[in-house]
Each structure stands twice: as C-alpha cells, then as structure tokens.
Amino acid sequence: MPDGESTATERQLPVFEQRVVRARVVDAPAGDTFAAIRRIDFMRSPVIAAPNLARMAFDAVRAPRRREVRAHRSIRLGNLIGPQGGFEVVAEEPGRELVLGFVGRWWEPGYGRVDWDPGAPLSSIAIPECGVGTWSFTVLPYDAQTCVLLTEIRVHGTDEKARRLFRRYWTTVGPFVRAMARPTLSMIAAEARR
Structure with a gap:
C-alpha cells in the first residue's frame, strides 16, 4: 500500500486480538485473480472441508434442533x-479488495450468529460477549500478468468475557x-490461471 493509505480491513477493524495473514504470487492478471475469489469451491480442499464438516457435525450434536446439518458438496463465497x-x-473495491464481516459467538452452536448492521464499521459494534471478525482478500498488481494475492483474518472481542x-x-x-x-490462496491462483 502507498504510504499513508490504509486497507479497508484496517478501516473496518483496526483493533484485534487474533490475526492470520497469508500471501502468494499469482501468475495471472489482477482482474482474473480477483474474479476467481468468488468462483472457487472451498469444499474441494480436504484441508478446508474436513474441519468445516466436523464443526457442522459437532453443532448438530450440541444443538440438534437449532440448525440442520447438511453435507455441502460445494461452497463458494456467495454461499x-x-x-x-x-x-x-462490509467493504469492496472491485478488482482490488473484498472484506467480509462476521459478528457472533463462535464458541456456541451455529457460531452464535447475531443480528448486526453491515453498514456500520465493524469497529463500532459493541454487542456484549461477541466476536467481531473480518476475512479479506486483496489483489495487488505486479505487472500485466502477475499479482500478489493476500488473505487476512482479524478477530476482536467486544468485551473481556468475549x-x-x-x-x-x-x-x-x-x-x-x-x-x-494457504489452500484457499492456491485454489484462487489455480482458478485465475484457467
């Protein structure tokens, strides 16, 4: 990022307790790479599918009436x-950055989803005992046929108990x-090269 320019993720959630950042070079144009983010099927990676299916099964045991568990064959970003x-x-600069937000009590069945206003900055959400998180994708052009793809996850608790x-x-x-x-970035890169 140029000096003094912040990312949409930084503007949404500047304070956090947990963070995961990964990056990779993609041998595809930035526009193709950004478009590929919405096309990949997360369930095609065993590293992604296995823990998510385990969580769905765990939720079904903990709260069988609250949420129906379905074995998803395909999960794309739109799902x-x-x-x-x-x-x-919560923020998007087409072709460059996409930021998703989530508010809930992840440690509860169904991720403890709560109602919240996606139009408000995530940093302003003060629902008691909740986690506020971002999951972002950023594509930075390097040259006409190469870019850098980043993904970042940030989580902030709204209070000490959270x-x-x-x-x-x-x-x-x-x-x-x-x-x-890493498998998420690899799938996006492979899709962008097609």
Whole structure:
C-alpha cells in the first residue's frame, strides 16, 4: 500500500486480538485473480472441508434442533454471504479488495450468529460477549500478468468475557484456520490461471 493509505480491513477493524495473514504470487492478471475469489469451491480442499464438516457435525450434536446439518458438496463465497452463511460484505473495491464481516459467538452452536448492521464499521459494534471478525482478500498488481494475492483474518472481542471465551475457542480452531489460508490462496491462483 502507498504510504499513508490504509486497507479497508484496517478501516473496518483496526483493533484485534487474533490475526492470520497469508500471501502468494499469482501468475495471472489482477482482474482474473480477483474474479476467481468468488468462483472457487472451498469444499474441494480436504484441508478446508474436513474441519468445516466436523464443526457442522459437532453443532448438530450440541444443538440438534437449532440448525440442520447438511453435507455441502460445494461452497463458494456467495454461499457464505447473507443469513445462511453469516458473513456480510462490509467493504469492496472491485478488482482490488473484498472484506467480509462476521459478528457472533463462535464458541456456541451455529457460531452464535447475531443480528448486526453491515453498514456500520465493524469497529463500532459493541454487542456484549461477541466476536467481531473480518476475512479479506486483496489483489495487488505486479505487472500485466502477475499479482500478489493476500488473505487476512482479524478477530476482536467486544468485551473481556468475549475475548476470554474466544481465546479458549481459538486454542482449538486457530491451527485449522491458519492451515486453511494457504489452500484457499492456491485454489484462487489455480482458478485465475484457467
């Protein structure tokens, strides 16, 4: 980023307790790479599918009446946005940056989703005992046929209880979240090269 310019992720959630950042060079134009973000099927990677299917099964055991668990054959970004997926687009600069937001109590069944206003900056959300998170993708052109693709996850607890509960939850899921970032970038890169 040029000096003095902040990312949409930074503007949405400048304070956080957990962060995962991964990057890779993609041998494809920036526009093709940005478009590929919405086309990949996350379930094609066992590293991504296995922990997510395990979480759905775990939720079904913990709260069988609250949420129906379905074995998804395909999950694309569009499936994750809106009431069913829980994420909302909170910022987008087409061709360059996409930031998704999520507010909930991840340590509860169904990720403890709560209603929130996706039009407000995530940093302003003060719903008690919640985690506020961003998941972003940034594409930086290098030359006409090459770019750098970044993904970043940030999480902030709205109060001390949320931070304590999320730290405990992150001890278990953090390694899986970190492991999923690289296959996500690899799938986007492969899709962009097609």
